[in-house]
Structures are given as structure tokens and as C-alpha cells.
Ligand code: ADP
């Protein structure tokens with residue numbers, strides 16, 4: 410760390426960050442980015458453009474090869490393991506196909522996340538149930554994760570993340586397996602949580618729903634982060650497998 414934070418208020422900042430994978434593939438190229446508390450940011454772009462890489466970098470889960478990642482004002486590369494772990498615990502990351510513990514029910518999985526992240530909460534089960542209901546899957550609480558449909562599992566993983574009341578939520582393709590109506594519901598739940606100061610960055614390769622919400626929108630193409638091109642959102646986002 411280099412003393413006092415230079416950008417008071419920014420939860421995350423990337424300064425000219427390039428991420429190169431061990432095999433030499435460039436996942437992200439000279440990206441500048443800033444995330445403030447309570448902001449909802451949607452990052453779109455074709456498959457393979459660098460959306461997941463960006464999420465991994467801004468959530469402190471993947472180091473920059475070049476440039477600086479600042480987490481709550483602290484240089485990630487200079488943070489110790491405990492400090493980095495504490496940052497990660499205060500945030501939540503929902504990867505595509507995020508796993509849940511099969512030996513617990515869905516509600517137990519979510520309640521467990523609350524128990525770990527929020528020691529002040531006494532009735533973890535009721536918090537878990539509320540979040541599941543907000544996402545339209547209240548009836549799945551007593552089932553095992555393997556008994557859910559793809560879309561339900563995706564929402565259960567999101568419930569687990571939201572129930573932690575993170576300072577920042579990073580979600581990779583949250584509506585990929587959902588019908589338009591359910592996708593809209595999930596978007597609304599994410600957006601409403603953002604209003605409670607939780608910042609959220611969503612990566613999505615085909616998200617007309619997110620285009621309609623109040624989100625700040627960014628575009629990634631070939632690892633380069635920028636503004637969304639002026640051409641039709643859906644036309645552009647339908648690129649890729
Ligand atoms: P998106 O999420 O937009 O589909 P990614 O961030 O997953 O894109 O990938 C960006 C680029 O980095 C792609 O060329 C992809 O093949 C590559 N990439 C992603 N993960 C790895 C990895 N673990 N090792 C090597 N290359 C990777």
C-alpha cells in the first residue's frame with residue numbers, strides 16, 4: 410500500500426490494466442475503470458471479449474500483468490493475503506455455473522453464506538428465505554441444488570451472494586439461462602439491491618433487459634473496455650457462440 414487512498418470513495422479502480430494469461434492470451438488490454446458505492450455497471454460485449462477477465466480483475470481474483478488494481482484505495486498487488494481475503498469476503502462473486510454444497514438444501518446454502526459473512530444476523534434462515542423469495546424461487550429452499558433447473562440454480566447462486574450483503578457484487582452472465590420474464594425479475598432484484606449502496610458489476614453478452622435499466626453501460630471488445638457503440642445493442646450483443 411502507498412499510504413492514503415488517492416481516489417476517496419472509489420470501491421475499485423483499474424489504471425491501464427492489462428491481464429495476460431499464462432499461455433500468452435491477452436484477456437484485458439490497458440483497461441481504465443472506476444466503480445463507486447451503489448453503482449450498477451453492466452459490461453457487455455461478444456463472447457471471448459474479456460468480460461469475465463474484467464470481473465476477475467476488479468474483484469481482486471486475478472492480478473494485473475501490467476497497470477494497477479486499487480481495491481478500496483489500496484493497491485491490490487501490495488496487499489497481503491489476509492487483506493486480499495478480507496476484501497473478497499466483503500464482496501461477492503457469482504461465476505457462471507457457480508457451485509453450491511450438495512449436502513445442504515438451497516436455503517441452508519444461502520443461510521450458511523449469511524452466517525459466515527454477517528455475524529450480526531441471528532436468523533440467517535429467514536434472511537435466506539427472504540432473498541430466495543425476492544428472486545422468485547422461495548419454493549426451492551428445501552431442495553438440494555441438483556434438484557433445481559439451470560435458471561433456478563443461477564438464481565440460487567445469486568441469492569447466496571445477495572444474502573451476504575456485500576459492498577460489491579460481481580455477476581457473470583446472470584440471465585444467460587433465463588426466459589425473458591424471469592430475466593427481467595432478476596435484473597430488477599439486482600438493481601434494487603444496488604440502491605442500498607451495494608455496487609454491482611454485471612457481465613452479460615446479450616442483455617436487452619440490462620440495457621433498459623438505470624445501469625452505466627460499458628462495452629468490451631478484444632480485451633478493450635470502452636463506451637457502448639451507438640449501433641443497436643441487441644444486434645451487437647448477438648455476436649459470438
Ligand atoms: P468473455 O467473458 O467476454 O467471454 P473472457 O474474459 O472469458 O471473455 O476471455 C477473454 C479472452 O481471454 C479470450 O480470448 C479467452 O479465450 C481468454 N481466456 C479466458 N480465460 C483464460 C484462461 N484461463 N487461460 C487462457 N486464456 C483465457
Ligand code: MG
Nearest residue numbers: 460461462581
Ligand atoms: Mg465470460
